[in-house]
Amino acid sequence: MTLLDVEDVAVYYGDMCALSSVSVSVDEGEAVAVLGANAAGKTTLLRAISGLAPVAAGTIRFAGETITHVPPHERVDRGLIQVPEGRLVFPFLSVFDNLRLGAYAQRARASADERLAFALELFPRLKDRGSQMAGSLSGGEQQMLALARALMGQPRLLMLDEPSLGLAPLLVQEVMQRIDVIHQEGVTVLIVEQNAAQTLKLVDRGLVLENGTVATSGTAADLAASDEVRRAYLGI
Amino acid sequence: MDLALQIVTSGLLTGGIYALLAVGLTLIFGVLRVVNFAHGEFMMLGMYGAYWMWALWDIDPYLSVFVVVPAIFALGLLVDRLIIRRTIGAPEVTVVFATLGLSIFLQNAALTVWSADTRSVTTGYTGTAFTLGEVRASVPLVVSFGVALVLALALWAFLNNTRFGKAIQAVAQNRDAAALMGINVQRVYMMTYAIAVAGAGAMGAIAAPVFSVVPRVGLSFVITAFVIVVLGGLGSVPGAVIAALLIGVVQSVVGFMIGAAWAEIAYFAVFMAVLVLRPQGLFGRRGAEVYQGA
Numbered sequence: 097m098t099l100l101d102v103e104d105v106a107v108y109y110g111d112m113c114a115l116s117s118v119s120v121s122v123d124e125g126e127a128v129a130v131l132g133a134n135a136a137g138k139t140t141l142l143r144a145i146s147g148l149a150p151v152a153a154g155t156i157r158f159a160g161e162t163i164t165h166v167p168p169h170e171r172v173d174r175g176l177i178q179v180p181e182g183r184l185v186f187p188f189l190s191v192f193d194n195l196r197l198g199a200y201a202q203r204a205r206a207s208a209d210e211r212l213a214f215a216l217e218l219f220p221r222l223k224d225r226g227s228q229m230a231g232s233l234s235g236g237e238q239q240m241l242a243l244a245r246a247l248m249g250q251p252r253l254l255m256l257d258e259p260s261l262g263l264a265p266l267l268v269q270e271v272m273q274r275i276d277v278i279h280q281e282g283v284t285v286l287i288v289e290q291n292a293a294q295t296l297k298l299v300d301r302g303l304v305l306e307n308g309t310v311a312t313s314g315t316a317a318d319l320a321a322s323d324e325v326r327r328a329y330l331g332i
Numbered sequence: 333m334d335l336a337l338q339i340v341t342s343g344l345l346t347g348g349i350y351a352l353l354a355v356g357l358t359l360i361f362g363v364l365r366v367v368n369f370a371h372g373e374f375m376m377l378g379m380y381g382a383y384w385m386w387a388l389w390d391i392d393p394y395l396s397v398f399v400v401v402p403a404i405f406a407l408g409l410l411v412d413r414l415i416i417r418r419t420i421g422a423p424e425v426t427v428v429f430a431t432l433g434l435s436i437f438l439q440n441a442a443l444t445v446w447s448a449d450t451r452s453v454t455t456g457y458t459g460t461a462f463t464l465g466e467v468r469a470s471v472p473l474v475v476s477f478g479v480a481l482v483l484a485l486a487l488w489a490f491l492n493n494t495r496f497g498k499a500i501q502a503v504a505q506n507r508d509a510a511a512l513m514g515i516n517v518q519r520v521y522m523m524t525y526a527i528a529v530a531g532a533g534a535m536g537a538i539a540a541p542v543f544s545v546v547p548r549v550g551l552s553f554v555i556t557a558f559v560i561v562v563l564g565g566l567g568s569v570p571g572a573v574i575a576a577l578l579i580g581v582v583q584s585v586v587g588f589m590i591g592a593a594w595a596e597i598a599y600f601a602v603f604m605a606v607l608v609l610r611p612q613g614l615f616g617r618r619g620a621e622v623y624q625g626a
Contacts, residue, residue, distance in 0.1 A: 169514045
């Protein structure tokens, strides 16, 4: 069943076209990657799906309903959760407060305690840091917090924007492994990454954005084998 | 010694009243990134509210708070709807013109309706004073100080101990991330603005037994409040309370030792020293605004 269906979406920043006629669909339970160079429109695509960037043309459907112009907080309440680029934890609130805010949406409140336990099991280090200000955590810990906070929102679709950005290689592995665990738990994942090699190991399918349009798409294996993708994004 | 104590006491008492005005101003800036030049006018409206309830129906100004606060809160919702909401995301000059324009509009509306006459509330306790040792403090000043501090602390507790309070802080720290938590950012803006101006209205009502009211009364108060907000650190509620007490003392000490005219010069000197030496203010976070939005 199709969970997310983006159809011919265009986004403009002023006169500049950031996305034109982009279509993506993600089935329930899938993991899909969006690859591409800097400024290819990857972040804009996620912001459009979250409702942070206004859509000029096209439609976005989630779980069968059109949400193209639904405000961001209502999309979150339907289970469309994004971990933004640069993590964006609330630096002057405690780690626990950050996590509780993750379950702010109405649909996530009832089972918040349950999911807090799961999140802390997945990211045990956060438990020791619970009362610490989120801004005082290391980059890796902040990424863990951002992931845990997103889990608190009871995601049906979890969108991740560059989760490996600025992390040491060892931490990249750790983060990717946690994302895999979350996916195995049944959460549908849409991941934007520059680190194509790591990401393609994690996902079922992928697409490559270039200058705001879909350049190519296919299964993870096909993309990893494609000469074009290897040269441009895998550095091989 | 007793004289020094007396001067510091009156400084603290006056400063405490300013605190309630300053916390709202700092909150609006911290959350909406809007400098609310009309803040003093909401205080002025609160003063007139208390004055007229006293003059027409003999209601004690402290009791009028219960009417003034909901009324100004509702007005705040309306102003957000009509003006503030439309300026979010617009260039800074737009915001300045919008709130400054509102300030001028409210002042002149008051002037038209209530004239430029100076009006004062006189009650049974006007002119009475508490005495502790050699220190005297006027009863209305002490009561207003107490009410102002209690309300400022209540606001602080609300921000730190409720889900909505945390949501307000989240919006202040990063608007986009807050939206991604499912927080309705526009609603947070609206409620924050209304709560903050209701605080200014409450401050006006409780200041009515202490200060006279004229349509332009808000201006002098709000300028002091701006100094307090910067001194305390933009966006910091506890910072605003402590800075308010400090400015009150500076005003009182300099006013006594050199002359009343020098009091304002003195705290503007403090203001400039802060901007040079510690631009984030006493309790501000350096670069806190960097986290605002992506």
